Amino acid sequence: MNGAEHIARALEARGIDTIFGYPGGMIMPLYDALIDSPIRHILCRHEQGAAFAAGGYARASGRPGVCLATSGPGATNLITGIADAHLDSVPLVAITGQVPTALIGTDAFQETDVLGLSLPVTKHSILVRRPGELPAAIGEAFRVATSGRPGPVLVDVPKDILLAEVDAEPWPDAGPAAGVTIAPEAVAAARALLRSSHRPVIYAGGGVTLAGAEAAFRRFVEATGIPTVLTLKGLGNLPDGHPCNLGMLGMHGSVAANRVVQECDLLVVVGARFDDRVTGRLDRFAPHARVVHLDGDAAQVGKLRAADCALVGAIGPALEALAAPLDIEGWRRHCRALHGMEGFAARAGAGPGIDPAAFLRRLAAAVERRAVISCDVGQHQMWVAQYYPFDHPRQLLTSGGLGAMGFGLPSAIGAQLARPDVPVVNVSGDGSFLMNVQELATLKRYGLPVKVVVFDNQRLGMVRQQQELCYDGRYTEVDLSDNPDFTAVAAAFGLPARRVSEAAAVEEAIDWCLRTPGPCxxxxxxxxxxxVWPMVKPGHANEEMIRGTVA
Known part of the structure; x- marks a missing residue:
């Protein structure tokens, strides 16, 4: 078989059933090989959309996503989606075409050094230079993407190698290695810190899901009864109504969540990395706390905050070993009382239009609890994190580390293909929605029943809010009042659409949206x-939260 046929067979051997891409000259041999493959190719309308869709597929399923693009602009358009996967630890394999090996370095048509461009935003990048290297390159790509802390790998394949004969069989690789067992002495030290603490708090992030440790994490919380705060990527680690769940912390977290962290004497960090949006001013974050840090990635432990006890490796078994009752009932009652008084009580809405908080609560009440919500980035993203109840990981898909606008719609497409039996809703803002609006054509082509909700404040809302609060109301380049009629835009793509502008009509409009067959x-x-309230100004400590207007 030739190189392109080998790639197709290698994808099949690894159980890849869906890939996302956009064809072009240098990747054309692979597209020709896919004609004879059972793999379903989803034609997105922009390569960035293909990368985000592959990422959404991976986020929703836990399986690696795959995207394809041609050389030059095709490959460069993938970079934002690859960077998003890198910062959020999403297993992704991107395969790009490249000009023939004899033309590399000659400034040939659509030649770009995608290897060099991708190195800072991938776990690993490979330029295949000889046909014999191709089988190992594909195997290495999947092994690296799915092992340890997952992430994206790019394989750049010159066109002549796609056409050259390859002899090796496309057998699947051995798969990711098992996690490293955490040393018993580290577990014993952590257990001693837990027993001696009076005001412990768990701070948990997306690493719980990456480790496949959701069940162990929940048993640990149940056994210890430790009050728990969650990052944006950690929402769903505990069910929304769990008595230990104090919700999201950080820049737009609840006052209660941030306050208990500031008061705690032991911070148990599970699969989180002291991100600046969580900690605020780092030197004033959890100032009285000793730190127990559990993570599968050694690079994250001690990087920003020294750990008094570091547990690096397979965090599920470590959590199981630490799951023992603690005598902290007074602290537990104090935290629950704070949560009752200082949850997200501030009103999101102001002035005319729909209150986003009320809308999202209505949506949550109407849609299945297992529904996947794919968000873009901005104010609406934070409203979803604050007001939508998530019971399981992989329910909230959002660009956490990169904060990429335009993420939500293509990611929802990938999620719906990964989990066709689950409702998928894309909640977007007017600014984000227009960044990849062309993917409405992908929704229509494949008849995917994704429901798109566009919050439209005719502003670049998060920037406008920071200009209001941090720049003395000196607004610049945030006015989007010349937005198109979004219902007319949807209709032009062949999608049913409605506008709801009165609070009394919200319930019926949501019902219409969820009952409409196919996309709308x-x-x-x-x-x-x-x-978005509360808010911690950039560079300020979390105890300096601005609470906003209380409802």
């Missing part, structure tokens, strides 16, 4: 002045 769009006007 709901346009939701929001007041331009609506802010």
């Amino acid at each position: 769009l709901l346009h939701v006007p929001v007041a331009a002045e609506a802010n």
Whole structure:
């Protein structure tokens, strides 16, 4: 078989059933090979959309996502989606075409050094230089993407290698190695710190899901009864109504979550990395706490905050070993009381338009609890994190580390293909939605029943809010009042669409959206002045939260 046929067979051997891409000259041999393959190719309308869709597939399923693009602009358009996967530890394999090996370095048509461009935003990048290297390159790509802390790998394949004969069989590789067992003495030290603490708090992130440790994590919380705060990527680690779940912490976390962290004497960090959006001013974060840090990635432990006890390796078994009752009932009652008084009580809405908080609560009540919500980035993202109840990981898909606008719609497409039996809703903002609006054509082509909700405040809302609060109201380049009619845009793509502008009509509009067969769009006007509350200004400590207007 030739190189392109080998890649197709290698993908099949690894159980890949869906890939996302956009064809072009240098990747054309692979597209020709896919004609004879059972793999389903999803034609996105932009390579960035293909990368985000592959990432959404991986986020929703836990299986590696695969995207394809041609050389030059095709490959460069993938970079944002690859960077997103890198920062959020998403297993992704990107395969790009390249100009023939004899033309590399000659400034040939659509030649780009995608190897060099991708190195900072991948776990590993490979330029295949000889036909005999191709089988090992594909195997290495999947092994690296799925092992340890997952991430993206790019394989750049010159066209002549796609056409050259390859002899090796495309057998699957051995798969990811088992996690490293954490040393018993480290577990014993952590157990001693837990027993001696009076005000412990668990701070958990997306690493719980990456480790496949959700069940162990929940048993640990149940056994110890430790109050728990979650990062944006950690939402769903505990069910929303769990008595130990104090919700999200950080820049737009609840006052209660941030306050208990500031008061705690032991911070048990599980699969989290002291991100700046979580900690605020780092030197004033959890100032009285000793730190127990559990993570599968040694590079994250001690990087920003020294750990008094580091547990690096397979965190599931370590959590099981630490699951023992603690005598902290007074602290537990104090934290629950704070949560009751200082949850997300501030009103999101202000002025005319729909209150986003009320809308999201209605949506959550109407849609299946297992539904996947794919968010873009901005104010609506934070409203979803604050007001939508997530019971399981992989329910909230959002660009956490990169904060990439335009993520939500293509990611929802990938999620719906990965989990066709689960409702998928894309919640977007007017700014984010227009960044990959072309993927409405992908929704229509494949008849995917993704429901699109566009919160429209005719502003670049998160930037406008920071200009209001941090730049003395000196607004610049945030006015989007010339937005198109989003219902007309959806109709032009062949999608049913409605606008809901009165609070009394929200329930019926959501019901229409969820009952409509196939994809549809709901346009939701929001007041331009609506802010996300609470908020910690960049560079400030979390105890300096601005609470906003209480409802």
